[in-house]
Amino acid sequence: xxxxxxxxxxxxxxxxxxxxxxxxxxxxxxxxxxxxxxxxxxxxxxxxxxxxxxxxxxxxxxxxxxxxxxxxxxxxxxxxxxxxxxxxxxxxxxxxxxxxxxxxxxxxxxxxxxxxxxxxxxxxxxxxxxxxxxxxxxxxxxxxxxxxxxxxxxxxxxxxxxxxxxxxxxxxxxxxxxxxxxxxxxxxxxxxxxxxxxxxxxxxxxxxxxxxxxxxxxxxxxxxxxxxxxxxxx
Amino acid sequence: xxxxxxxxxxxxxxxxxxxxxxxxxxxxxxxxxxxxxxxxxxxxxxxxxxxxxxxxxxxxxxxxxxxxxxxxxxxxxxxxxxxxxxxxxxxxxxxxxxxxxxxxxxxxxxxxxxxxxxxxxxxxxxxxxxxxxxxxxxxxxxxxxxxxxxxxxxxxxxxxxxxxxxxxxxxxxxxxxxxxxxxxxxxxxxxxxxxxxxxxxxxxxxxxxxxxxxxxxxxxxxxxxxxxxxxxxxxxxxxxxxxxxxxxxxxxxxxxxxxxxxxxxxxxxxxxxxxxxxxxxxxxxxxxxxxxxxxxxxxxxxxxxxxxxxxxxxxxxxxxxxxxxxxxxxxxxxxxxxxxxxxxxxxxxxxxxxxxxxxxxxxxxxxxxxxxxxxxxxxxx
Numbered sequence: 001x002x003x004x005x006x007x008x009x010x011x012x013x014x015x016x017x018x019x020x021x022x023x024x025x026x027x028x029x030x031x032x033x034x035x036x037x038x039x040x041x042x043x044x045x046x047x048x049x050x051x052x053x054x055x056x057x058x059x060x061x062x063x064x065x066x067x068x069x070x071x072x073x074x075x076x077x078x079x080x081x082x083x084x085x086x087x088x089x090x091x092x093x094x095x096x097x098x099x100x101x102x103x104x105x106x107x108x109x110x111x112x113x114x115x116x117x118x119x120x121x122x123x124x125x126x127x128x129x130x131x132x133x134x135x136x137x138x139x140x141x142x143x144x145x146x147x148x149x150x151x152x153x154x155x156x157x158x159x160x161x162x163x164x165x166x167x168x169x170x171x172x173x174x175x176x177x178x179x180x181x182x183x184x185x186x187x188x189x190x191x192x193x194x195x196x197x198x199x200x201x202x203x204x205x206x207x208x209x210x211x212x213x214x215x216x217x218x219x220x221x222x223x224x225x226x227x228x229x230x231x232x233x234x
Numbered sequence: 235x236x237x238x239x240x241x242x243x244x245x246x247x248x249x250x251x252x253x254x255x256x257x258x259x260x261x262x263x264x265x266x267x268x269x270x271x272x273x274x275x276x277x278x279x280x281x282x283x284x285x286x287x288x289x290x291x292x293x294x295x296x297x298x299x300x301x302x303x304x305x306x307x308x309x310x311x312x313x314x315x316x317x318x319x320x321x322x323x324x325x326x327x328x329x330x331x332x333x334x335x336x337x338x339x340x341x342x343x344x345x346x347x348x349x350x351x352x353x354x355x356x357x358x359x360x361x362x363x364x365x366x367x368x369x370x371x372x373x374x375x376x377x378x379x380x381x382x383x384x385x386x387x388x389x390x391x392x393x394x395x396x397x398x399x400x401x402x403x404x405x406x407x408x409x410x411x412x413x414x415x416x417x418x419x420x421x422x423x424x425x426x427x428x429x430x431x432x433x434x435x436x437x438x439x440x441x442x443x444x445x446x447x448x449x450x451x452x453x454x455x456x457x458x459x460x461x462x463x464x465x466x467x468x469x470x471x472x473x474x475x476x477x478x479x480x481x482x483x484x485x486x487x488x489x490x491x492x493x494x495x496x497x498x499x500x501x502x503x504x505x506x507x508x509x510x511x512x513x514x515x516x517x518x519x520x521x522x523x524x525x526x527x528x529x530x531x532x533x534x535x536x537x538x539x540x541x542x543x544x545x546x547x548x549x550x551x552x553x554x555x556x557x558x559x560x561x562x563x564x565x566x567x568x569x570x571x572x573x574x575x576x577x578x579x580x581x582x583x584x585x586x587x588x589x590x591x592x593x594x595x596x597x598x599x600x601x602x603x604x605x606x607x608x609x610x611x612x613x614x615x
Contacts, residue, residue, distance in 0.1 A: 049613050050610075052613065053609075053610045053613050056528075058528055058608075058609045058610050058613065059608075059609075059610045079532055082527075082530045082531065082532050083530060083532075084530075085528070085529065085530040086529060086530025086531075087530070089530075091525075091528055091529055093525060093528075093612060093613070094613075095521075097521055097522055097524075097525035097612060098522075099244075099248060099519070099522050101247060101248050101251035101252050102244065102247055102248065102251070106244070106247065110244065110526065110529065111529055111530070113240035113241060113243070113244060114240075114241065114526070114529060114530055114531050114535065116240060117240065118240070119239070119240050119243055122240065158529075170613055
């Protein structure tokens, strides 16, 4: 039995008050395990991103708890939570959010710099991860000189450079064409997923479902259950 | 701080690699600093020159009519005031000084206005430093000493023995001297004895422009001032007199107000350009700052980044502005010897303070924006 990486229980999140109140996440409970890729799917406005933000320690729920490994993350102070995210969670944002004025290597090194690592040491490690994503020869270029797929790979390199246990990818194929999107997720499956890492991907792109271990579906803020399980025979 | 070096390195690269905005920020700060220092330096130059006679004569205490506003507009004192001051306890000595203006007719027939300083015949107290000629020649017939300052050429660059006319009197240059400060009004200066000055220049009933007093000790200054005040006159130390003259130019001529307005306008221009550009710079990077927050950057790290960027731009712009101003003033003085501008530590400190305010306001706006951005907004797009 794989070890539990994320344990979410009774999550609720709403925005606004009175008639303007929107219940974005309703009583969501689920687990994610090390060594698996878990997809969270559902239509726009179903609460996927809100739920993703809650389990990654970015958005505080109105009720419920999130345990990552043995840490109840919403019991941490803001500073401790930021520190936790920095060391334990890697993010790949939908729009990548790479700094256009920094080189590719410097972008990748940012989490290490935030961990107060030495600048040149951080750049060296960044170049190692750029090699992992096949972009070592692009290390000194600014991200704007790269294609969309390459920028996505840079974002992945940035997310894994601090060796996080949890990797969160938000709509990783949304800004890419079909083949590139598939290749990116395939790459994540083959090179980034390890037995010590849990990857959660929010998507509504059915073309990449084949790379998931499990898929959970959200509708109207509720988890409607597991759509598909053990696609890869785990 | 050492542990923040990496994040500051990122801030530095974000700033300087955005060349267009970095250049705009530098131009804004440099322009503001240049204008602020230029304005205040001109004013400092004017103030210094307005007190040139007080600085050059160098007396410890000046006794004058209480209505005096500047050294150039003296109100003559009766001669008995000299006797009265000399008899005051604490006074080591007191001498008269004549300060007036005259119209000279030069050898080529042209007329030239000049300041004439008449020194006490006995002591020659307040005499300038001679660079040519002999001091005792001032007691010779028609003798004058010309001051070699930025206005010297207006006397046709006279040498020893050069002659001129002053109210149909013959005048002869017997010495060339230097003084610490040139005058404000762009006219050359001649020194002679007190009595010759009275003889050559038409006068009112009373003839002493100022009394120059030396106290026996510094402790006697207050007592002398009280006694002079009791006699109906005003005694000021050298520094007090310089301050009084400066106050007149600052508050009663409009020069000070105009300079202040120009300085404030320079500040506002600098603040507008830099503040707006810095704001745009932060806004353009706002989502990236939000992403940094999501990754795990703490608020204070982001604050450090913005403060560093604002301070770096401010200090670089300040340095360039000061350098530019110094070069321009230096070049202006090469071409225009009369150019009155002095870069003082006060000017530099004022401009620095204003640049710090510009940086503080610019970064405050940026910091507010960055602290408000929620990482969740980055996920939501």
